[in-house]
Amino acid sequence: MKQVAVTAEPISTAMALDPLEHLGGGALASFTGIARADCGVVALELEHYPGMTEQNLNALVDEAMARWTLLGCVVIHRVGKIAVGEQVVVVATAAHHRAEALDACAFLIDRLKTDAAFWKKEHRTDGSALWVEAKSTDDARAEKWSL
Amino acid sequence: MKQVAVTAEPISTAMALDPLEHLGGGALASFTGIARADCGVVALELEHYPGMTEQNLNALVDEAMARWTLLGCVVIHRVGKIAVGEQVVVVATAAHHRAEALDACAFLIDRLKTDAAFWKKEHRTDGSALWVEAKSTDDARAEKWSL
Amino acid sequence: MRFVYFARVREAVGMDCEERDVPVTVHTVQDCLDWLRQCDGRYAAAFAEPARLRYALDQQMVTADTPLDGYGELAIFPPVTGG
Amino acid sequence: MRFVYFARVREAVGMDCEERDVPVTVHTVQDCLDWLRQCDGRYAAAFAEPARLRYALDQQMVTADTPLDGYGELAIFPPVTGG
Numbered sequence: 001m002k003q004v005a006v007t008a009e010p011i012s013t014a015m016a017l018d019p020l021e022h023l024g025g026g027a028l029a030s031f032t033g034i035a036r037a038d039c040g041v042v043a044l045e046l047e048h049y050p051g052m053t054e055q056n057l058n059a060l061v062d063e064a065m066a067r068w069t070l071l072g073c074v075v076i077h078r079v080g081k082i083a084v085g086e087q088v089v090v091v092a093t094a095a096h097h098r099a100e101a102l103d104a105c106a107f108l109i110d111r112l113k114t115d116a117a118f119w120k121k122e123h124r125t126d127g128s129a130l131w132v133e134a135k136s137t138d139d140a141r142a143e144k145w146s147l
Numbered sequence: 148m149k150q151v152a153v154t155a156e157p158i159s160t161a162m163a164l165d166p167l168e169h170l171g172g173g174a175l176a177s178f179t180g181i182a183r184a185d186c187g188v189v190a191l192e193l194e195h196y197p198g199m200t201e202q203n204l205n206a207l208v209d210e211a212m213a214r215w216t217l218l219g220c221v222v223i224h225r226v227g228k229i230a231v232g233e234q235v236v237v238v239a240t241a242a243h244h245r246a247e248a249l250d251a252c253a254f255l256i257d258r259l260k261t262d263a264a265f266w267k268k269e270h271r272t273d274g275s276a277l278w279v280e281a282k283s284t285d286d287a288r289a290e291k292w293s294l
Numbered sequence: 295m296r297f298v299y300f301a302r303v304r305e306a307v308g309m310d311c312e313e314r315d316v317p318v319t320v321h322t323v324q325d326c327l328d329w330l331r332q333c334d335g336r337y338a339a340a341f342a343e344p345a346r347l348r349y350a351l352d353q354q355m356v357t358a359d360t361p362l363d364g365y366g367e368l369a370i371f372p373p374v375t376g377g
Numbered sequence: 378m379r380f381v382y383f384a385r386v387r388e389a390v391g392m393d394c395e396e397r398d399v400p401v402t403v404h405t406v407q408d409c410l411d412w413l414r415q416c417d418g419r420y421a422a423a424f425a426e427p428a429r430l431r432y433a434l435d436q437q438m439v440t441a442d443t444p445l446d447g448y449g450e451l452a453i454f455p456p457v458t459g460g
Contacts, residue, residue, distance in 0.1 A: 025181065028177075034168070036172070102256075
């Protein structure tokens with residue numbers, strides 16, 4: 001079971017976990033990214049490349065399912081304006097055993113950060129807005145998963 | 148924020164994630180253990196050592212909060228008779244950044260398996276019931292977290 | 295001393311817990327096990343495989359050579375299998 | 378050729394996308410960047426730091442030395458920052 005979605009509507013961890021709960025697996029893992037109020041940030045704006053982004057996410061899910069024995073993977077990413085405290089991304093995995101579910105979940109969010117066509121802008125209390133720069137720590141974490 | 152609970156009532160991932168969602172962190176991670184229908188298992192029976200079990204879980208949460216910068220940890224473990232498909236344990240963590248939330252979540256479930264006073268019995272379709280033996284793979288995974 | 299048993303050990307002993315006066319010759323957890331084994335065949339069966347036993351004194355995990363001094367409750371159980 | 382721009386590059390160029398006939402002297406992604414830079418100062422500003430640019434041809438990530446042959450859409454954008 002796999003599901004990938006890019007949506008401008010609010011998302012929730014439950015949207016990713018619910019379809020995985022009754023696949024017969026003994027282990028579910030989830031990761032949820034939330035817009036943080038760093039340094040006066042009041043909202044994020046997420047842009048994506050329609051078509052390519054979904055391909056990127058599907059490729060990541062396929063890679064996870066090839067590397068680990070999984071019963072299911074769900075990746076849901078929100079786009080558009082996202083207020084602080086709202087969810088930006090949810091990743092969830094189901095497996096028979098916990099190692100697979102936990103590792104695949106970490107892999108999916110680490111690699112999504114470097115491999116999927118999304119761009120993030122931070123809107124601040126003073127009215128300014130700045131594109132977020134890619135982080136070398138994200139590259140390092142994604143690199144850990146190379147075979 | 149920390150919360151540890153041992154309960155005979157049904158549990159859900161949401162019970163662990165909900166109190167962590169609005170702490171201002173950018174990252175939530177969760178792990179959910181579900182009773183699996185392995186080899187004719189129809190239900191699990193979870194026994195615990197009241198008082199000691201809660202101490203074990205609190206000690207694990209304290210260790211996680213000392214090792215990683217976390218905004219919150221929740222561990223909820225069900226006891227008593229648990230039907231196949233129902234949730235046995237839920238662990239959730241909140242942090243500013245994803246590495247902390249993901250690592251602490253994996254640490255908590257790995258160490259819970261070897262350090263918390265729970266015992267699991269499998270009830271099968273043929274009416275038989277067998278205590279589950281401790282697994283050396285669980286010891287190995289818990290060992291990975293020693294400093 | 296209060297003795298508490300869990301899981302397979304509880305079922306083999308046939309009870310959750312019991313209060314017993316411990317003889318003066320019994321100093322450690324190991325001495326307790328040896329003494330109980332001689333009291334009744336059920337203990338001998340329950341404690342047959344020491345490699346598959348764990349112990350707690352007043353809810354703290356201990357090894358078999360730990361003295362009982364000052365403790366009120368000895369728990370005997372198999373390795374844990376939660377989660 | 379259809380050109381699409383995202384994020385900081387889109388804002389600097391001043392549009393999401395455009396259709397342009399590419400001169401016969403333009404063979405690779407790099408040639409495209411050089412040609413566009415000469416067309417208008419907005420492109421020169423948008424493409425000022427090649428280390429902070431990424432490219433996709435028909436939605437597949439490519440390097441700057443990739444030939445355009447057979448592709449219909451070139452996307453130019455900064456390194457991704459989702460999640």
